[in-house]
Structure formats: structure tokens, C-alpha cells
Amino acid sequence: MSKFWFLLTIAAFARYAFAADNGLAITPQMGWNTWNHFGCDISEDTILSAAQAIVNYNLTRFGYEYVIMDDCWHAASRDNASGAPVADSTKFPNGIKDLSDKVHALGLKFGIYSSAGTYTCGGRFGSLGYEGIDAKTYAEWGVDYLKYDNCYNEGRAGTPLISYERYANMSRALNATGRPILYSMCNWGEDGPWNFAPNIANSWRISGDIMDNFDRYDDRCPCTSVIDCKLPGFHCAMARIIDFAAPVGQKAGHGHWNDLDMLEVGNGGMTFDEYVTHFSMWSILKSPLILGNDVTNMTNETLNIITNKAIIDINQDSNGSPANRLWKRSIDGGGDLSLWAGGLANNCYVVALLNTSPSSQTIDIEFSDVFFDQGKQAQSQTYTIYDLWQKDDSGSWGKNLGTVQGSFGNVSVGIHQTKVWRLVPASLPSQRQILDEL
Ligand SMILES: *[C@@H]1O[C@H](CO)[C@@H](O)[C@H](O)[C@H]1NC(C)=O
Ligand SMILES: *[C@@H]1O[C@H](CO)[C@@H](O)[C@H](O)[C@H]1NC(C)=O
Ligand SMILES: *[C@@H]1O[C@H](CO)[C@@H](O)[C@H](O)[C@H]1NC(C)=O
Ligand SMILES: *[C@@H]1O[C@H](CO)[C@@H](O)[C@H](O)[C@H]1NC(C)=O
Ligand SMILES: *[C@@H]1O[C@H](CO)[C@@H](O)[C@H](O)[C@H]1NC(C)=O
Ligand SMILES: *[C@@H]1O[C@H](CO)[C@@H](O)[C@H](O)[C@H]1NC(C)=O
Ligand SMILES: *[C@@H]1O[C@H](CO)[C@@H](O)[C@H](O)[C@H]1NC(C)=O
Numbered sequence: 001m002s003k004f005w006f007l008l009t010i011a012a013f014a015r016y017a018f019a020a021d022n023g024l025a026i027t028p029q030m031g032w033n034t035w036n037h038f039g040c041d042i043s044e045d046t047i048l049s050a051a052q053a054i055v056n057y058n059l060t061r062f063g064y065e066y067v068i069m070d071d072c073w074h075a076a077s078r079d080n081a082s083g084a085p086v087a088d089s090t091k092f093p094n095g096i097k098d099l100s101d102k103v104h105a106l107g108l109k110f111g112i113y114s115s116a117g118t119y120t121c122g123g124r125f126g127s128l129g130y131e132g133i134d135a136k137t138y139a140e141w142g143v144d145y146l147k148y149d150n151c152y153n154e155g156r157a158g159t160p161l162i163s164y165e166r167y168a169n170m171s172r173a174l175n176a177t178g179r180p181i182l183y184s185m186c187n188w189g190e191d192g193p194w195n196f197a198p199n200i201a202n203s204w205r206i207s208g209d210i211m212d213n214f215d216r217y218d219d220r221c222p223c224t225s226v227i228d229c230k231l232p233g234f235h236c237a238m239a240r241i242i243d244f245a246a247p248v249g250q251k252a253g254h255g256h257w258n259d260l261d262m263l264e265v266g267n268g269g270m271t272f273d274e275y276v277t278h279f280s281m282w283s284i285l286k287s288p289l290i291l292g293n294d295v296t297n298m299t300n301e302t303l304n305i306i307t308n309k310a311i312i313d314i315n316q317d318s319n320g321s322p323a324n325r326l327w328k329r330s331i332d333g334g335g336d337l338s339l340w341a342g343g344l345a346n347n348c349y350v351v352a353l354l355n356t357s358p359s360s361q362t363i364d365i366e367f368s369d370v371f372f373d374q375g376k377q378a379q380s381q382t383y384t385i386y387d388l389w390q391k392d393d394s395g396s397w398g399k400n401l402g403t404v405q406g407s408f409g410n411v412s413v414g415i416h417q418t419k420v421w422r423l424v425p426a427s428l429p430s431q432r433q434i435l436d437e438l
Contacts, residue, residue, distance in 0.1 A: 020171060020255060024182045025202035027316040028257045029288045031066030031111065033147070036212070036262050036292025040072035040122050043091040044099055051106050053296040060107060062307050063316060064291065066145045066182070067103050068111030074124035083130060084137050085114075100142035111145030112138055116166050116187070117152030126152055128166070131173040139177035146174065150187040163191040164200070171200040184259065184288070188232035189244075194251035194258060203257040203288050207244045208232035210261040212269030214277075214416055215239035215335070215356055238264065238274070239335075239356045242281045249322030252286055258322065259288050266293030266302035276389060277354060277418040279305050283315035284323040284342060284350050284420065310388040310397035311420060317344045323352065326369050331357035337413070341370045349383075349423040355413040364409040370423075380405065383423040398422065 032050055034042045051067045054060060073096070075086040087096045100110035114134060115126040127134045127148070138146060148170055150157070156166050167185055174181045185197055185204040193204035207229075208221045214237060221236035223229035226244040236244075241260050252258045260282050265275045282289060291306060323342030330336050335357030342350050351370055355361050371378035382405045390399035401408075403426050413419050 020175075020183050020200055020202050022175065022180045022182070022202070024180055024255065025257065025288075026254050027318070027320065028286050029066060029145070029182055029184070029203065030063040030290070030312075030316075031068055031109070031145075031288075032064060032291040032295055033068040033070050033111070033262050035070035036210075036264055037267060037294045042069065042072060044094060047099060048102055049296050050294075051103050051108050054108065055106050057295065057298070057303065057307075059295070059307070062309060062312055064289075066109045066111045066290070068113070068145055068147060068290065069099075070113045070147065071120050071122040071149070072124060073112070074120070078125055078130070083133050085125070085130075085134055096141045096143075104142060109144035110142060111147060111182070111184075112141070112143045113147045113149065115149035115151045115153075116156075116170060117150065118154060119152040121149055121151035127170065128152075128154065128156075131170045132176070135170065135173035135177050135181075138174075138181065139179040143179075143181060145182040145184060146170070147184045147186055150190065157187070157190050160191045160196045163187060163193070164196040167193075167197065168200045186259070189226040189229060190232060192227070194248045198251065198253075198256040202255060203259040205259045205261060206248055207241050207261070208236045209234035210241060210264060211235040211237050212264040212267045213237045214270050214274045236261075238270065238278050242285070242354070245281075245285050245287070245322075246325045249285060249324055252320075252322050254320045257286055257288060260285060261287075262290040262292040263306075264292055265305050266291075266298055271416065272301050272305075273414060273417045275302070275305055277416060279308070280311060280352060280389075280418040280420045281340075281354065283311045284340060284352055286315060286320065286322040289315055308388065308397045310386070310422065314344065314350045314388070314420070314422070317350075319343055319345045323350055324373075326372060331355075331359065331361065333358050337361050337363070339365065339369060344422070346428065347425050350420065351423060352418055352420045353411060353413045354418045356416060358415055360412060360414050362410060362412040364407050365411055366407045367405075382426040384426050386422045386424065388420040388422055 073087050075088050079086050103110040117126040117128050119126045157163050183201045185201040188208050189206040197204045207226050216237045218235040221233045321343050323340040326339045328336050328338040338354045340352040367379045382403050384403050385401045386398040388398050392399045
């Protein structure tokens with residue numbers, strides 16, 4: 001191991017001590033969840049078919065690892081004698097332990113869902129007051145991941161401390177099982193989890209539920225910002241969540257991430273360019289990348305998006321810093337143009353230009369903007385630019401566009417499109433290697 005990688009490893013482990021302390025999600029977790037496509041209509045077969053498809057499509061090579069069973073796996077009630085959770089025996093005739101064994105046998109990890117309330121959002125029994133026995137049972141079932149929702153919380157929210165205590169309870173219960181279980185909090189951003197959750201959870205949802213739509217306003221997602229939002233709701237269009245995420249990037253890091261919600265790529269409500277925007281922005285903002293489509297039946301377009309290694313590498317970069325929005329300009333006719341940048345390992349940078357307006361935009365990107373934080377020296381450096389949504393001659397994502405200094409000009413971004421570039425210092429010896437290795 002080179003000295004560089006050694007130091008990097010130390011740095012990663014030193015930082016995870018501030019997270020849930022389970023050593024998980026050092027980079028944002030990746031996987032698949034039943035909810036966005038199947039809702040309550042799930043069974044053993046839904047999960048095993050998806051797991052098999054993930055393997056067949058080689059998605060594991062890109063980092064997709066967790067297969068997560070969302071709401072509605074439950075029996076009508078808990079075990080009356082012990083209080084332990086029980087699964088629906090019609091949908092899961094062989095039980096959950098058997099299911100998780102089969103998922104593990106495919107080389108994947110298994111996730112489950114519950115709510116920090118008396119009921120789940122789908123009206124099944126919740127975990128409030130049953131944290132200990134639920135965590136213990138999940139561990140016995142071989143669960144590796146818990147998505148923990150916020151429905152029917154009996155009013156135990158309203159201040160960060162009240163929410164913290166309800167969610168920390170399950171965090172401690174998971175820890176007490178001795179099994180490393182990734183803890184994915186889903187309290188929709190209530191009471192600002194970015195402030196109170198970094199040392200109890202691996203990720204926390206920042207807003208109401210995503211809707212498979214680019215930017216349609218819906219009153220069921222009424223807040224204009226997630227800071228002090230009193231009704232997170234649902235039907236939050238994808239571009240609205242990007243806007244919500246912009247100010248809270250500063251709170252994420254190794255082992256504790258802002259969760260922008262599960263992906264809709266492949267579910268049909270957006271165009272190809274809009275899904276590219278969705279996947280790009282979730283990646284550079286270091287959201288968990290949890291697929292929400294039917295992975296057994298994907299178009300090549302969908303597959304192309306979710307297997308763009310150059311973009312996934314940005315999400316999984318060892319630096320662990322979400323990109324920051326440098327500016328946002330309103331465009332006549334609605335929507336806006338925004339410039340984003342973030343630091344990556346090896347002194348590389350990611351730069352993205354997002355256009356949510358209904359017309360194509362062409363601009364020059366100034367290094368005085370991109371490297372505003374880094375100062376004059378970085379601003380005057382020469383960089384090699386890779387366009388991460390173009391393939392090079394060998395068919396790999398990340399086309400070399402040459403070197404630039406001071407600015408890169410005449411950049412066009414189409415309607416609802418996002419362009420993403422990796423900037424590599426031109427002084428670094430083996431450029432392509434950096435792209436391929438990370
Ligand atoms: C439980 O927490 C302790 C310290 O906070 C940590 O060292 C340990 O690895 C955790 N165990 C699990 C299984 O998460
Ligand atoms: C998965 O990888 C194997 C081995 O490299 C290859 O033969 C197969 O075609 C790949 N499958 C897909 C769907 O890309
Ligand atoms: C628990 O008891 C209720 C009625 O009190 C019954 O309807 C339910 O089937 C029982 N559940 C189990 C898992 O035995
Ligand atoms: C968690 O909540 C349960 C039930 O509400 C309670 O009995 C238990 O003491 C709590 N545990 C911790 C560690 O706060
Ligand atoms: C596969 O997806 C297409 C649309 O992309 C749909 O028309 C078809 O019904 C799906 N097939 C199955 C088996 O779900
Ligand atoms: C999808 O891509 C595969 C492999 O590149 C190809 O064989 C297949 O014909 C494509 N399917 C469609 C519908 O374009
Ligand atoms: C800008 O780029 C377009 C194609 O992307 C090209 O046609 C045009 O000549 C370029 N303009 C300048 C000033 O470089």
C-alpha cells in the first residue's frame with residue numbers, strides 16, 4: 001500500500017468516528033429499493049428477481065450492493081407472546097431469514113424497512129416502543145440495512161432533541177445487536193437531521209418523498225426550503241429536491257450523508273436528459289444512490305445512466321465532499337441555470353452546469369467562480385477537462401476535451417440537461433489512470 005493510500009485510509013477511518021460508529025457508508029451507500037416502482041405490492045419473488053437482475057447486469061461491479069425491502073412486508077400483527085415482528089406469510093412463505101440468506105448467497109446485502117412510529121406509512125405495525133426487539137430480530141434475520149421512516153410518530157417531533165431521541169433509540173438498539181447495520185433515517189428533514197443525526201445515522205432524508213417528475217409544483221410538497229419546513233409532505237419533484245439540497249451539503253461527510261431520496265431513473269416520468277440530470281446531481285451531492293426502478297426490465301438508456309462509472313466515481317470519491325452551488329441565475333420563461341463544483345481526491349474537481357429552464361443555454365465557465373474558495377493559485381492552474389457524459393474512443397465514460405486555463409468557454413447545456421466535467425490538474429502524470437482508478 002502506498003503512503004498516499006495509507007494516509008487516505010487513516011483519514012477515512014478517523015472521520016467515520018463521527019458517524020454512526022458502525023464503520024458503514026464511508027462513501028454513500030448504493031443499492032436498490034422496492035418502493036418507487038412496486039409500492040406495497042411486494043413478495044419474496046419481487047426481491048429475489050431484482051437481486052438476480054442486479055447480478056446478471058453486473059451492477060455489483062458499479063457498487064450497487066444493498067437490496068432493500070421497503071414497506072408492507074409485515075403480517076397483520078406482531079407475535080402476541082414475544083412482541084417480535086412477523087412477516088406476511090403469504091408474500092414471504094419462507095420467512096425473512098431465508099430471503100436474506102438467498103440475497104447474501106448472490107453476493108448482495110439485505111435491507112429492511114420500519115417506522116419510528118406506532119404504524120408504518122403503509123399502516124403496518126411500527127417500531128416505536130419496540131426498538132430493542134425489532135433490532136434484535138432484524139439482526140437474527142441477517143439484515144444489513146434499516147430504512148427508518150417517520151409516519152405515526154405520535155407527535156414526537158417539533159424540536160431537534162425530541163426527534164433525536166426517537167431516532168437515537170433505534171441507533172443504540174441496532175448497535176446493541178453487535179451486527180453492523182447501515183442506519184438510513186427517513187424523517188423527511190424534520191427538525192434538521194443534518195444537525196442532530198451525523199453521529200447516530202449513516203444517512204438522513206432531507207425532504208418529503210420524491211415524485212417521478214422533473215419540476216412540477218405540487219402543494220403536497222409545500223415548503224420552499226427544507227430549513228425549518230413544517231410539512232415535508234410528498235410529491236416533491238426531482239429538481240425541487242436539488243434546490244432543497246443545495247444549502248445542506250456542508251453537513252455531510254464519510255459515514256453520514258444527506259439522502260435526496262431513492263432514484264426514479266427508469267420509472268418513466270422523465271425524459272432521458274432529465275434522468276441524466278437526476279443521476280448527475282444525486283451523485284455530485286453525495287446522496288445515496290438507491291435505484292427505484294424495475295431492474296428486471298430496463299431499457300438501454302436506463303442502463304447507460306445507472307452504469308456511468310465516471311459519474312458514480314464522483315459519488316464514491318474518497319474525499320467525501322458534496323458539490324457546492326456557486327451561483328444560480330433565473331432564466332426568462334422560468335427555471336434557472338446553476339453552476340456547481342466540489343473537491344475530489346488527487347486535487348481533482350467536479351464541475352456541473354444544470355439548466356432547469358425551458359431553453360438551451362450557452363455560457364463561459366470562469367475559473368474565478370469554480371475555484372472561488374481555493375483562491376488565485378487554483379484559478380490560474382491548467383486543467384485537463386473530461387466530459388463525464390461523453391464516451392472516449394475506448395468506450396469509457398469521460399471524454400478528454402483537452403486542457404484549459406482561466407475558463408472554459410462556449411459551453412451549451414440543453415433543456416433540463418446537466419453537464420458534468422472532471423477537472424484534473426494538467427501537471428498530474430497519468431491522467432486517464434486517475435479516471436479509471438478512482
Ligand atoms: C457500536 O458502537 C461502538 C462505539 O460507539 C462501536 O465501536 C461499535 O463498532 C458499534 N457496533 C456496531 C455493531 O455498530
Ligand atoms: C457481465 O459480465 C460478464 C463477465 O464479464 C459478461 O460476460 C456479461 O456479458 C456481462 N453482462 C452484462 C449484461 O453486461
Ligand atoms: C395476535 O392477536 C390478535 C387478536 O388479539 C390476532 O388477530 C392476531 O392474529 C394475533 N397475531 C399473531 C401473529 O398471532
Ligand atoms: C427506547 O425506547 C423504549 C420504548 O419507548 C424505552 O423503553 C427505552 O428505554 C428507550 N431506550 C433508550 C436507550 O433510550
Ligand atoms: C417492461 O417495460 C416496458 C416499458 O419499458 C413495459 O411496457 C413492459 O410491460 C414491461 N414488462 C414487464 C414484464 O414488466
Ligand atoms: C441494448 O444493448 C444491447 C447490448 O449493447 C444490444 O444487444 C441490444 O440490442 C440493445 N437493445 C435495444 C432495445 O437497443
Ligand atoms: C460554440 O460551439 C458551437 C458548437 O458547440 C460551435 O458551432 C460554435 O462555432 C462555437 N462558437 C465559438 C465562438 O467558439
